Amino acid sequence: MKIVKILGGLGNQMFQYALYLSLKETFPQENVTVDLSCFHGYHLHNGFEIARIFSLHPDKATVMEILRIAYYYPNYFFWQIGKRVLPQRKTMCTESTKLLFDKSVLQREGDRYFDGYWQDERYFIDCRRTILNTFKFPPFTDDNNLALLKKMDTNSVSIHVRRGDYVGNKLYQGICDLNYYREAIMKISSYISPSMFCVFSNDIEWCRDNLESFIKAPIYYVDWNSGTESYRDMQLMSCCGHNIIANSSFSWWGAWLNQNSSKIVIAPKRWINLKNCGFMLPSRWVKI
Incomplete structure (x- = not known):
């Protein structure tokens, strides 16, 4: 099982969703889902925009699935606290603070929870066509x-x-x-x-x-x-x-x-x- 946490503005959501798509193609035998729970109480941007803009319906992780490999936070406030005080679990993969590329993301099988922005096309370049087909904007009308x-x-x-x-x-x-x-x-x-x-x-x-x-x-x-x-x-x-x-x-x-x-x-x-x-x-x- 693999879970990708999605949070942030539009651009960062797209990076995270691109990783989600890449993991689904790389590990077709595994259950790959997203965690959207931290959008509750998150007021910095326009919410989970990519669902509205691109009409996306990703598979969402349940509370029990999240608890199995990471920590469940009911809202953004609790995540801000928890990420500072709770220890990293072995199944959690947190992006490097130096933004270093982590090749294990696309290589390691089994349970993993991904927390980061993953702003590197190497995480998803092999499914470029899938991503281009996914991020298709609605036609202009104005x-x-x-x-x-x-x-x-x-x-x-x-x-x-x-x-x-x-x-x-x-x-x-x-x-x-x-x-x-x-x-x-x-x-x-x-x-x-x-x-x-x-x-x-x-x-x-x-x-x-x-x-x-x-x-x-x-x-x-x-x-x-x-x-x-x-x-x-x-x-x-x-x-x-x-x-x-x-x-x-x-x-x-x-x-x-x-x-x-x-x-x-x-x-x-x-x-x-x-x-x-x-x-x-x-x-x-x-x-x-």
């Missing part, structure tokens, strides 16, 4: 998204700027700064002649004030997808010809789901401010 989609071509470029909760955060600040975006735009312009840039951000005003001076193509600031429709930004990113991403799981997936066979993805070579961090981006992406 005028703004449809109009922008119509303008996109193979030389369109998405830019994701994540500020808000990243500003002042020691783990994430100082990575995707203005110099990063300047270099990323120059780099992608050395490969292609961008026809347009689509800018996605939780701080559009900062983008207007800082990006325009070194962008030569038309710019479209996407500021109309919010709340439960914010996933539409990721969907639009995946429709662009090429992607400049932030150190964010949201734009990571926007780029990964982009099925342009000639796409260029520009990403920060440093993902998080951790010493000896083992995080690894897809090898085919350009890191600066």
